[in-house]
Structure formats: structure tokens, C-alpha cells
Amino acid sequence: MENVQERIQELTKILEEANYNYYVLDNPTITDQEFDKYLRELEVLEEKYPEYASLNSPTKRVGGQVIDKFVKLRHQIPMLSLPDVFNEDEIRAFDERIRKSGFEPQYVCELKIDGLSVSLHYDDGVFVTGATRGDGVVGEDITHNVRTIKTVPMRLRKPVSIEVRGEIYMGRETLAKLNYEREQLHLPKLQNCRNAAAGSIRQLDSKVAAQRNLDTWIYHLPNPLDYGIKTHFEALEYMKKLGFKVNPANRLVKNIDEILAFIHEYHEKRATLSYDIDGVVIKVNDLQMQQALGYTSKYPRWAIAYKFPAEEVLTKLTDIIFTVGRTGRITPNAVLEPVIVMGSTVKRATLHNEDYIVEKGLKIGDIVSIRKAGDVIPEVVEAKTERRTGSEKDFVMITKCPICGSPLQKKPNQVDHYCMNEECPARHIEGLIHFVSRHAMNIDGLGERIMEDFFNLGFIKSIPDIYHLESHREDLIELEGYGNKSVDNLLDAIENSKRNSLERLLFALGIGGIGDKTALLLARTFKNLDNLASKTKEELQQIKDIGPILAQNIASYFADEKNQDLIHQLKDLGLNMSYLGEEIKESDLISGKRFVVTGTISFMGRDEIESILSNYGGHPSSSVSSKTDVVIVGEKAGSKETKARELGIEIWDEEKLYSVFKDLGEV
Numbered sequence: 001m002e003n004v005q006e007r008i009q010e011l012t013k014i015l016e017e018a019n020y021n022y023y024v025l026d027n028p029t030i031t032d033q034e035f036d037k038y039l040r041e042l043e044v045l046e047e048k049y050p051e052y053a054s055l056n057s058p059t060k061r062v063g064g065q066v067i068d069k070f071v072k073l074r075h076q077i078p079m080l081s082l083p084d085v086f087n088e089d090e091i092r093a094f095d096e097r098i099r100k101s102g103f104e105p106q107y108v109c110e111l112k113i114d115g116l117s118v119s120l121h122y123d124d125g126v127f128v129t130g131a132t133r134g135d136g137v138v139g140e141d142i143t144h145n146v147r148t149i150k151t152v153p154m155r156l157r158k159p160v161s162i163e164v165r166g167e168i169y170m171g172r173e174t175l176a177k178l179n180y181e182r183e184q185l186h187l188p189k190l191q192n193c194r195n196a197a198a199g200s201i202r203q204l205d206s207k208v209a210a211q212r213n214l215d216t217w218i219y220h221l222p223n224p225l226d227y228g229i230k231t232h233f234e235a236l237e238y239m240k241k242l243g244f245k246v247n248p249a250n251r252l253v254k255n256i257d258e259i260l261a262f263i264h265e266y267h268e269k270r271a272t273l274s275y276d277i278d279g280v281v282i283k284v285n286d287l288q289m290q291q292a293l294g295y296t297s298k299y300p301r302w303a304i305a306y307k308f309p310a311e312e313v314l315t316k317l318t319d320i321i322f323t324v325g326r327t328g329r330i331t332p333n334a335v336l337e338p339v340i341v342m343g344s345t346v347k348r349a350t351l352h353n354e355d356y357i358v359e360k361g362l363k364i365g366d367i368v369s370i371r372k373a374g375d376v377i378p379e380v381v382e383a384k385t386e387r388r389t390g391s392e393k394d395f396v397m398i399t400k401c402p403i404c405g406s407p408l409q410k411k412p413n414q415v416d417h418y419c420m421n422e423e424c425p426a427r428h429i430e431g432l433i434h435f436v437s438r439h440a441m442n443i444d445g446l447g448e449r450i451m452e453d454f455f456n457l458g459f460i461k462s463i464p465d466i467y468h469l470e471s472h473r474e475d476l477i478e479l480e481g482y483g484n485k486s487v488d489n490l491l492d493a494i495e496n497s498k499r500n501s502l503e504r505l506l507f508a509l510g511i512g513g514i515g516d517k518t519a520l521l522l523a524r525t526f527k528n529l530d531n532l533a534s535k536t537k538e539e540l541q542q543i544k545d546i547g548p549i550l551a552q553n554i555a556s557y558f559a560d561e562k563n564q565d566l567i568h569q570l571k572d573l574g575l576n577m578s579y580l581g582e583e584i585k586e587s588d589l590i591s592g593k594r595f596v597v598t599g600t601i602s603f604m605g606r607d608e609i610e611s612i613l614s615n616y617g618g619h620p621s622s623s624v625s626s627k628t629d630v631v632i633v634g635e636k637a638g639s640k641e642t643k644a645r646e647l648g649i650e651i652w653d654e655e656k657l658y659s660v661f662k663d664l665g666e667v
Contacts (some may be wrong), residue, residue, distance in 0.1 A: 004045060005052045006106060011042040015058035028195070033313045036084060037339050070140035070202070072211045073131040079165065080136055080298065082281065082305040086296075086475045088260060089484040091282070094304050095256050098284065101293065105284045109262040110250045112279035112305055113217050114194045115169030116201055118142070120152065121219075124530060125159035127152065132379070137286040138620070145201050148210035153243040164239055168205075170197040171275050175211045215275070218244035221454070224287055231285045231633050252285060253486050267308055267600055271415035312371040312381060313351045315339035319364055320351065320395060322402045323456035324426035328402070329420040330408060332357060334380050336366070341372055345477065349378040353415045354397045361385070365392035366655040401426075401458075429455045431510050439516045440508035441497045445490040463566060467573045469494060499572070500582035502529060505570075509563075512553040517610070522554075524584060529567065529577040533558040543591070543618055589660055591617035596624050598641060599634030601654055603667065612666050624649065632657050 018035050019521055022028045046053035051430040055058075060359065117133040128270050130146030131139035146152055150170065156162075170178075170193045177187040178196065190196040200212035221227070228269040229235050233252050240246040247412050249266065253259055263280050270277060284302040293301040319335040332351040339346055349370065362368065374636035396538050401419035403426045406418040419426070433451045434552050436443040443466070446454075454460040457667070459472045467475070469491065476487045497539055506517045514522070525543055526532040540551035557563050571577060584591075595618050609632065612621035624643045626629060630645035632652045645652055652660070661667045 003436050004049050006051040008049070008052045008054075010043065010044050012046070012054065012057060015042065019058065030530065033310045034315070035275070035338070037315065037337070040084075041338070041439050049241050061303075070142065072134075073129065073141040074138050075119060075131065075134075075136070076163070079117065079133045080141065080295065081133075082299060082307075083299045084279075085304050085306050086309070088314075091259060091306060092256055098293065103284075103289050103292075105286065105289060106237070107253050107259060108250060108285050109259060110219055110276045110281045110283070111247055111266060112281050112307070113167040113169050113219075113247075114276035114278045115167040115188075115217075116198045117165065117193075118171070118201075118216065119147065119163060119165050120146070120167045121163050122156055123161050125156040126160075127154045140202075142201050145203060146204045147437070148206055148452055149214045149216055149427050151216045156242045158242055158344065160242070162227075162242070163222055164244060165220040165222065166216050166217050166244070166324065168197055168201055168216050169193060169275055170200065171215055173274065174215075175316050178212065203624075204303050214243055217247045219247065219250075219281075230287055232283050232290075233285055235287075236387070252342055263306060270308065274558055277308075279305055280303050284383065310341065311439050312369050313341050314340050314367055314369055314384065317362060317364060317366045317368045319381075320357070320362075322398055323421055324401060324403050324424065328421070328424065328427060330398070330402075330419065331416040332397075334362075336368075336370065339369055339370060341378055345372060346378045351380065354417065355415045356382055357395050363392035363394055411478065418450070425521055426455065432460060432466070435508045436497075437508075439504075441500055443490075443497050444493045445486070446493075464569045464573060466494060467498070467570075469573075470649055498575045500576060502527075502576065503581070504576055505575060505577070507568075509557070510615045511557045513550040514554070516612065518550070519544070520581075520614055521619070522642040523579040524581070527579050533567070582615050585615055585659075585664075587616040587664060592619075593629035594619045594621050594627055596621050596628050596630060596640060596644070597632045597634075599637035601632070601634040603654070603658060603659065604661075610625070612661065612664075616664065 014030075015035070015038055018038075019027070020028050022035075042057070043059050046057060046059055052308050064320040085094065115667060119131045119133070119139065120280075123128075127147070128142060129143045130139055131137055131143075131150070147154070172193060175193050175196050177189060184415070190199070197214060200209050202212055205211045218239050219236070220237060221229070224235040224238075226230070227238065230239055236246050236250055243398065251258075251262055253262060259282055266277070266280060275298065282304050284293065290300070318335040318337060320332050321335055323331050323333060325331065332353065333433070334349045334351050336347055337351065351362070360380065360382060362383050363516075366385075367387040368383050369381040370378055371381055372378055397417070400406065401408060401421065401424060404419065404421050404424040406419050406421035406424065409420050410417055421427075428497070429451055431457065432447050435441055436451065438445040446466070451460065454469075457475075459469060459475070460466055473487060473491070476490070477484060500522065503516070503520040506514060506519035506522055506529075521543070522532055526535070535553045535555070537548070539556040540546050540554055541548060544555075555628055558567075560631045590613055595610075595613050597609050597620065601609060613620050621628065624640050624647070625649060628644070628647075628649050630650045630652055631640060632643045633644075634654055658667060
């Protein structure tokens with residue numbers, strides 16, 4: 001576990017340095033998103049390996065250090081921070097945890113202001129002190145600068161002794177005006193509203209703070225029960241009546257759907273506000289419920305802070321690995337320190353080809369920016385070259401296939417490299433892709449690209465591996481485009497496929513010459529797989545439409561020991577081996593005849609038409625020949641209709657088909 005201990009120490013050092021630069025020097029060296037990412041990783045490691053957790057770990061602290069140039073002020077009630085969540089799954093988990101505790105909560109949704117936390121104290125309605133959060137227990141006395149903020153009342157409308165908490169912030173117009181003035185004086189611009197507010201409130205000279213036109217939103221009363229208040233929403237109204245500036249966007253909601261609606265609304269409105277927000281705070285409204293839920297050592301259990309997805313985030317490019325597609329194409333992929341982009345965790349992103357990497361000048365070890373192209377596919381935007389330390393490694397394109405070791409080649413006028421070995425194991429994934437396809441086992445979520453990825457990652461090397469994918473659940477969650485919900489949906493789709501009727505399994509196995517229609521014929525005829533597997537070539541040839549070549553393919557498949565072992569494994573995994581569909585019905589117009597459907601039929605899709613024909617003993621086919629009995633023609637039928645007329649084959653138009661199906665009760 002030495003590497004775990006080293007990683008904990010490394011993360012601790014990164015976070016402590018970041019805290020110092022952010023809180024003490026007002027000079028952040030990493031983004032908030034990077035800080036959140038490292039903090040969450042450290043929390044996970046310390047929970048899993050508590051023996052390596054330090055008593056002074058950044059995870060045990062609420063904020064940063066207190067700077068010595070201000071007088072220290074101890075909070076009578078600790079100023080705890082809120083746990084951050086980043087997606088809908090985590091919001092639902094918060095609600096479910098509260099409901100499992102036996103409560104039926106209502107919530108208050110509030111905008112998460114991107115500013116600096118402040119605590120304000122009043123004696124008999126008169127302002128006494130203002131303090132920053134500090135480390136949550138001891139803050140910094142900023143009273144002299146708070147007095148300059150016009151929205152902080154110096155005297156309340158009622159002579160009450162009270163402490164309230166909120167956020168000091170700088171409006172967008174104020175920052176724009178300030179930066180214009182600084183530009184005229186050839187001074188560096190302030191980065192953003194958050195940093196500008198923090199730097200302003202820490203000025204020793206209150207005249208400087210007064211010129212910065214700071215503002216506040218007040219959102220928390222630490223001891224509301226002392227004032228006869230029963231809900232958080234009532235507390236907000238009470239503070240507003242005392243003269244504090246309370247954000248009007250707060251909303252009382254009844255359930256998760258209303259929470260998500262609020263989040264969506266203000267994610268859309270975010271750019272139109274006059275101040276910066278970076279998320280939504282969600283609090284249990286009932287104060288007695290809050291008390292019952294209690295606190296952890298760091299956080300209240302009755303509130304969370306949802307952070308809006310970052311459109312572009314930073315993380316570390318830890319490695320570049322190579323995958324092989326079923327055509328032999330080699331794709332380089334970025335291995336990233338896990339990072340949340342647009343609400344989902346990203347651990348990997350495609351780098352397309354060698355030229356793409358060279359053009360972007362990427363090095364292993366770079367801090368890179370990541371965004372989701374079209375809000376879906378993660379892409380590496382650029383390397384932050386100013387963050388390089390000299391320890392980065394140059395990218396070198398591989399010359400041999402990572403799967404079979406064969407030399408790679410570039411095709412003429414192409415940028416991609418290829419493994420030319422026809423026997424490369426990576427090329428054998430066609431059978432796996434076919435197994436999960438729509439007309440086979442129909443496992444939604446396992447498309448071609450995903451199957452290629454899972455093969456290269458070692459998750460799926462054989463058909464039974466598909467049904468063991470649950471063992472890789474934690475790894476799947478960290479892949480691009482995945483999260484708890486999408487992984488659960490995928491695993492559910494895999495489990496549901498076990499209940500498919502026999503014809504799907506027969507088609508999925510890829511037996512030479514067995515298409516989906518022949519598979520249905522065999523399933524209906526033999527009822528279960530064991531019956532079919534026991535038949536000889538001669539017995540199989542007795543079935544209409546099963547010729548000698550197809551009969552030999554089927555008999556040879558089930559005689560092969562490797563295939564017998566596969567069937568045995570699939571049985572043990574619980575896959576259905578029996579026909580579950582309807583028995584063949586009788587119709588003189590359909591039974592025993594070969595049909596071809598061509599063109600567009602207005603009242604029914606082709607798949608459904610062919611299914612009904614099969615249910616009545618018909619044999620749908622894709623091509624017209626002398627053996628075809630009926631060609632069903634719709635709009636834009638084309639050459640198949642022409643050939644049918646040339647061969648003198650019976651033709652049903654849409655009206656005829658509708659009449660036949662109506663008489664059978666199928667429309």
C-alpha cells in the first residue's frame with residue numbers, strides 16, 4: 001500500500017499549497033474545479049485507507065488558513081461548509097438518504113453565490129463585527145471593511161442581538177468598470193468577481209474596499225430556533241424584515257423534480273444575472289428535521305451544494321494508451337486524472353491519431369483543458385504549457401500493434417496507423433458486436449465503439465464476459481460519458497437480454513448462414529436449443545428452407561467442443577434456451593409461401609409485416625427469385641417490383657396486404 005500512502009501525501013501537499021495560495025495570498029494557482037477534484041480523491045482514499053489519514057488532513061478542514069495581518073476572531077457557532085454534488089444521481093442519493101431516515105422533507109433551493117463567506121454580529125440591533133469563514137472555527141476580523149458595504153445595515157429594523165451569515169461579492173458591472181479604470185492606469189486586470197471581492201475585503205485600508213463597491217446576499221441564520229422560527233424559509237423572511245439583503249430567487253420546493261427544475265431554470269438564466277453563481281444550494285426546510293439529521297465532522301447532513309458543470313476543466317494527462325479497432329485502426333487515447341465535466345466523470349478521451357497529438361503539442365504529464373464536444377464526447381482542448389515543470393515526457397507514436405505485436409502501417413493518403421495482421425485478436429470483436437446487435441441479443445448501450453473500447457480495456461474478451469460486466473462497475477462509472485445511471489441502465493439491459501426468446505440467441509451465436517429469419521424458423525421448429533443441437537445434418541435438411549450447406553453448418557457448430565462449452569456457460573449464466581414466441585397460425589394465403597417486402601407501407605413497418613408473415617408460416621426473404629411466391633410492394637418499390645413482374649410472381653399492393661391482415665385480425 002506504499003503507493004496509496006504516497007498518493008495521499010502528494011494530494012495533501014497539493015491541497016495545502018493550494019489553500020495557502022488561495023486563502024492567504026489571494027493568488028490561486030489552480031482552479032476551483034481542480035481543487036474539488038483533488039479533495040474528492042483524497043476523501044475517497046482516506047475513507048478506504050483510514051490508517052494513512054492525517055489528523056491535519058485538508059479533508060478535516062472547512063476552509064483555509066487565517067492570515068496574520070488581520071485580528072483572529074473565533075466563531076461562537078462553527079461556520080461549516082456544504083458537501084458538493086455534481087450530478088442528478090448525487091442529488092437523488094441525498095434525498096433518498098433523508099427519506100430512509102423516516103422523513104418527508106421539503107427543501108429550499110438557493111443560488112450558490114460565487115463570493116466570500118461572511119459572518120455578521122449585531123448587539124441590540126447595532127452592527128458589531130464582521131468576520132470571514134477562515135478555517136470554520138476561527139476567522140478574520142474584517143469589520144472595518146464590512147462597514148463600507150452599503151448593503152450591510154449598520155442598524156437593524158428591530159433591536160435584536162443576532163448573527164447572520166452570507167456572501168460578500170462583486171457584481172459583474174462593478175468588475176468591468178474597475179478593470180477599465182485599472183487598464184487606464186496600466187494596472188493588471190482582476191481575474192474574476194470572486195477573486196476581486198476576496199482581494200477587496202482583505203485590504204488593510206478601508207478606503208480601498210469602499211471604492212470597490214462590494215455587495216452582499218444574506219442566506220443563513222445559525223440559531224433560528226432562538227427566535228421562534230420553525231423553518232429555513234421563515235428564517236430568510238425574518239432576516240429580510242430585519243433589513244438584510246436576501247436573494248429573491250430562493251424557492252420552497254416539494255420534491256426532487258422541482259429541485260431539478262430550479263437547477264435547470266437557473267443554469268439557463270445564469271448568464272443573465274448581474275452577479276456570478278456557480279451552483280444551487282439545497283437545504284431541508286424544517287428546522288427540527290435539520291436537528292434530527294445532524295452533522296458530520298465537516299458538514300451538515302441536511303444540505304448540499306450542487307455545482308454547475310464546468311464547460312471546460314483542467315486535469316492531468318497521465319498517459320497515452322492505444323486501442324485497436326476491428327478494422328485494425330490504431331487510436332491513441334488520453335488517460336486522465338478523473339475529472340467531472342458537464343456533470344459526469346471523465347477518465348479517458350480519444351486523441352484520434354498521431355497528427356492530432358503533434359498539432360496540439362501534448363506531452364505526458366501536461367495539465368490539459370477538457371471539454372465535451374456537443375456536450376457529449378470529451379475532448380482534449382489544449383495543454384497548459386505555462387503549468388509545465390520540466391518533468392513532462394514527449395509523445396512517441398508506437399510502431400507495433402499493442403495487441404499482437406505486428407508492425408503498424410499507414411495507408412496511402414491517410415493519417416491513421418493500422419495493424420495489418422488479419423489474425424490479430426482485436427479483429428475478432430466482430431462476433432461480440434454481432435452478439436449484442438439489435439436483431440440478435442439487442443443489448444442497448446453496447447454499440448460498436450463501446451464494444452471496441454471494452455475489448456481493448458480487457459472488460460469483454462468473450463461472450464460470457466458480457467454477462468460478467470457487473471464486476472467492472474466502478475471502472476465503467478469513470479469512463480467517458482458514463483455515470484451511475486447510465487451504467488445501471490447498461491447492466492439492466494444485459495440482465496434483461498437473458499430472457500430473450502431462443503431465436504435471438506441462435507442468430508446472436510453467429511452460426512454460418514443463419515440469419516434472423518432462419519433463426520426464427522429453427523426456434524419455432526425445435527422449441528429449445530438442446531433439441532436443435534441433437535439433430536443430424538440429414539434431419540435438419542428435412543426442414544423447408546434448410547439446404548445441405550446450412551444443415552452442415554448447424555451440425556458442425558454444435559459438434560465443436562468450444563461451442564458446446566460456450567452454450568454450457570451461457571446456460572449457467574441463466575440465458576433462456578427456449579422459444580417464447582407465438583405458435584405458427586394457419587392461413588392459406590400465407591402459410592408455406594416465400595415473401596419479399598419492398599418499398600414503404602404506410603400503415604406498418606417492414607419488420608412488423610415480416611413478423612406477422614412468419615407467425616402464419618410465411619417465409620420472408622430479402623431478394624426476389626423464381627422461388628418467391630409473393631412480392632408485397634409499397635411506395636417507391638423499385639427494381640424488386642420490376643423483377644417480380646418479369647418473373648410473373650404474384651404481387652400484393654398495400655390495399656391487398658391491408659385486406660389480408662384485416663381478415664386475420666392483425667390490423
